[in-house]
Structures are given as C-alpha cells and as structure tokens.
Amino acid sequence: MKSVEAHLAEILATVRPLAPLELELERALGTTLAEDVSSPVPLPPFDNSAMDGYAVRARDVADVPVTLPVIDDVAAGSGELRAVGPGHAVRIMTGAPLPGGADTVIPVEWTDGGTVTVTISRTADAGNAVRRAGEDVQTGEVVLKAGTLIRPAQLGIIAGVGRRRVLVRPQPRVVVLSTGAELVEPGMPLGHGQIWDSNSFTLTASVREAGAEGFRATTVGDDPTAFLEQLDAQLVRADAVVTSGGVSMGAYEPVKEALSPLGTVNFEKVAMQPGMPQGFGVVGEDQVPIFALPGNPVSSFVSFMLFVRPAVMKMRGLPAGFPETSSAIVTGALRSPSGRRSYLRGVLAEDGTVSPVRGQGSHQLAALASANALIVVAESVTEVAAGSEVEVIRL
Structure with missing residues (x-):
C-alpha cells in the first residue's frame, strides 16, 4: 500500500x-x-488628538489649577489651519488635527469642560494624548507582504x-x-x-471552513455515465472537485x-484507517484536480483533513502540509491494524488528556460529531496502553 506521506506529496506536487x-x-x-502593500503617506498623516479635550502648550499648564481662555474649536476632519498662542487653549475632538503651537492635549475629564474659559486641574507633559504623524506607518513602508491571508484587520490596513x-x-x-444509489436528500422520506x-x-x-468556496452538487447514483455527465457540468465552475x-x-x-x-x-490503497481507498488526479481540459474519497462518512472526513485541506491551502497560496499535531495522554487503550496508520476519534480535554470516543467504525458519524481530535497511531503500532503519550490532530 501507498504511504500517507507519498499520497499527500503527489497531491501537493500536482495542485x-x-x-x-x-x-x-x-x-x-x-x-x-499576491503583492506587497505599502503606504503612500505616513499614518497618521498628521499630528492629531487621541482624546476629546483641550490643545495647549505644556508649559502653560505646568502649575495647576490654571484657567485659560478657549479661543477656538477644532473637530475631526477639519481642514482649517489653527494655532494656539501662549496662555490659550483650543477645544479639540478625538482625531482632529493638532493646532500649530500646541504640544499636548488635556483630556476633558481633567477640566471643568468650559467653552469660553477652561479650568485645568491636572498637568501633562508635552505629547500627552497626541498621535504623531507617521507613528504607525512611515511613507513607503510595506504594511502587508505577499502571501498574507486577508482577515478583517488586514482588510482594514489595506483600506487605511x-x-x-x-x-x-x-x-x-x-x-x-x-455518489450512491442508496442516497436520499435530507428531508425526503427513506x-x-x-x-x-x-x-x-x-x-x-x-x-x-478551509477558506474555499464550496458548491454542493446534486447526488448521483451508481451509473458511471450519469456521473461523468454531472462532472462535466460542474467543471465549468470548479478549481477542484471532491467526490x-x-x-x-x-x-x-x-x-x-x-x-x-x-x-x-x-485509484490506490493508502496505508491508513479509515480511508484506505483513495483516488486522485486531474480531469477536463483545464486539468482540474479531483479527489475521489471513500464513501463511509468518517473515511471521507478524515481523508479531507489529510489530503484535500492541504491542497486547498496550496491553491490559496498558503503554507501546505499535514495538519499540525500535539501530544496528549490517552485515557483508554487503543488497538490499530498492523501496517496502517490509524486516525481514531477522541475528545481532547484542557488537562492534556484525550479520551477515545465510543464507536470507531468508519460509518459512525455520531461518534465523529462528538469528537474534537484525531488520535494518530503509527503503522508499526498495534496496541497503545492507557496512560501512553499519543499524537493528536485538533479538529
């Protein structure tokens, strides 16, 4: 039989x-x-206030309490040029440009909130509550490199x-x-x-869940001709096909x-359980990868995790390989066939133990649904005693 490693290597060499x-x-x-993203301007583009308050000169609030005349207001988005002279204050909102001459912002909570004059009860050093131009990003700086997965924060900086x-x-x-003549659409009578x-x-x-667009096609019975017709119809929208x-x-x-x-x-036998029968190759003029997985529910799911998911990662331009494993202590004894790597279903606990679920058959979907990990037993191992250290794949 073909090794699990060899089968995945062939897949990753093809996609x-x-x-x-x-x-x-x-x-x-x-x-x-697929490209580096850089900023054409510094971020923030200008010195601005980090809080609602009063823009002042730090030396004017060195001795408190102090009362200063409020000579102006500046709101976020203001394009007017403003300045603060000695002994004066400008009321300022969060995000508003810092007026010329000001070097600090006094939060409104440290004042009486006045609009004509303001009494300041706490002092502050220069730079307090001020966001300096370019303190986040400098002009021309690369903010995201090619190969980065775009999540919400990455999308935000691209817009930013x-x-x-x-x-x-x-x-x-x-x-x-x-495929299968025995299959009926959920909701229909059996x-x-x-x-x-x-x-x-x-x-x-x-x-x-692997980050691709999934399209569920209509189930096909046991007629090879009908299967090919359905496959041909689906290839126009497919970068890959999973059966x-x-x-x-x-x-x-x-x-x-x-x-x-x-x-x-x-179509080959891969030295694993569940999921021994596997098919892989390409179809159609565009050489679309096709993964022909076994029909037992647990077998198809485990096969997806080991072979299809890494291929999807590579197609997305992300690092691809076997799922990461971690160590755990198994709470019950395990048995595994000689010469095949077993992927047994288990429940991984926060204390670092993993308990095999009841029902390890490749048809037992309810047992799979109760599991959160796969327990890996090597090809050369046929028995694992309770309390032994094992490798697990988190689901």
Whole structure:
C-alpha cells in the first residue's frame, strides 16, 4: 500500500496556487495577497488628538489649577489651519488635527469642560494624548507582504493606506459530489435500503471552513455515465472537485469506473484507517484536480483533513502540509491494524488528556460529531496502553 506521506506529496506536487487577480476590497476577505502593500503617506498623516479635550502648550499648564481662555474649536476632519498662542487653549475632538503651537492635549475629564474659559486641574507633559504623524506607518513602508491571508484587520490596513483594489489569489471554487444509489436528500422520506446523504454536507462545510468556496452538487447514483455527465457540468465552475463514494473494490463503483479509463486519475490503497481507498488526479481540459474519497462518512472526513485541506491551502497560496499535531495522554487503550496508520476519534480535554470516543467504525458519524481530535497511531503500532503519550490532530 501507498504511504500517507507519498499520497499527500503527489497531491501537493500536482495542485498549483491559483493565478492572481485584482479584486475590490469588499470581495477580498479570505483571499491571499499576491503583492506587497505599502503606504503612500505616513499614518497618521498628521499630528492629531487621541482624546476629546483641550490643545495647549505644556508649559502653560505646568502649575495647576490654571484657567485659560478657549479661543477656538477644532473637530475631526477639519481642514482649517489653527494655532494656539501662549496662555490659550483650543477645544479639540478625538482625531482632529493638532493646532500649530500646541504640544499636548488635556483630556476633558481633567477640566471643568468650559467653552469660553477652561479650568485645568491636572498637568501633562508635552505629547500627552497626541498621535504623531507617521507613528504607525512611515511613507513607503510595506504594511502587508505577499502571501498574507486577508482577515478583517488586514482588510482594514489595506483600506487605511488608500487602496480600493488589491491583487490576490482568490478562494478556490470546490465542487462536492456524492455518489450512491442508496442516497436520499435530507428531508425526503427513506425507502427500504436508503440513507440520507450526509457526506456532501460535511465535505462542503469542510471546504468552506478551509477558506474555499464550496458548491454542493446534486447526488448521483451508481451509473458511471450519469456521473461523468454531472462532472462535466460542474467543471465549468470548479478549481477542484471532491467526490465521495464509488472508489472501492466491489461492483457498482461509478467514480472508479468512469474515471479509470481516462488515464489521468489513479485509484490506490493508502496505508491508513479509515480511508484506505483513495483516488486522485486531474480531469477536463483545464486539468482540474479531483479527489475521489471513500464513501463511509468518517473515511471521507478524515481523508479531507489529510489530503484535500492541504491542497486547498496550496491553491490559496498558503503554507501546505499535514495538519499540525500535539501530544496528549490517552485515557483508554487503543488497538490499530498492523501496517496502517490509524486516525481514531477522541475528545481532547484542557488537562492534556484525550479520551477515545465510543464507536470507531468508519460509518459512525455520531461518534465523529462528538469528537474534537484525531488520535494518530503509527503503522508499526498495534496496541497503545492507557496512560501512553499519543499524537493528536485538533479538529
């Protein structure tokens, strides 16, 4: 069987970061910068007040209490030039330009709040409550480097340096397609031998949680021709395709039957449990990556975490590789088949212990829903005693 590492390496060698495009800021959240962003001006662009109060000369408030005449008001956004002479004060609002001659701001809470004269009860050094021009960003300074994921704060600084559009790698468009004649749309009545489709919902949500756009396609039965028709219809909007089901060794495996003759998709056994049957390759004129995952719900989810999510990260232009692991102490004994790496479901606690959930079958979705971690057991290990240290992947 193929190793987990070899399968992921093949995937990451095949997928490519998406080509950059320029987007309006409203559409840039969740994308990855494809250029350095710098500021054309200092930030803030001018000295301004950090508080509502009074702009004065520090030496005029060295001895308090002191009463000064209020000669003017200055509001945020004011474009008029103002100045403060010796022994005077200007009432100033947060964000307003500091008047010429002033070197400090006295918060209104330290005064009687007067509008004609103001009595100041506390002294302040020069620079108090003053935001100096350029103290956040200097002219020409790079505020974000290419490869940065754009979250709300990053979006804010891009707008803050005056950019309306930005060059980014967009969020990949990933189509999810479940197969199986037994699948019924949730909300519809079940017939004999049927189950409600859960995989397409789990996988589409996983795609979106990984920072891509997920599109859930209509479920296909066990007809390879119908599967190919649905696949062809979806490729026009797909940067990648994820299927579930139809990849095992038995009869009625539509994904495997439809894609194997193309010669661009390989179906192999990967040394892991759950999720041993795996398919991967490219389809269509644009060589769109396709991930053919097994149909058992836990198998498809674990496969997504190990193989599809890293590929999505690479397509987004972000670091890609195996999920990070941490150490924990397992509270119960574990068993694992020889020669296969197990990913058992567990509940990771704040005290650093992890407890295996009841129900480790690859079909037991309720057990997966109760877990918050995968417990990793190496290929060479068949038994793990309670109290042993194990590696876990946080979900």
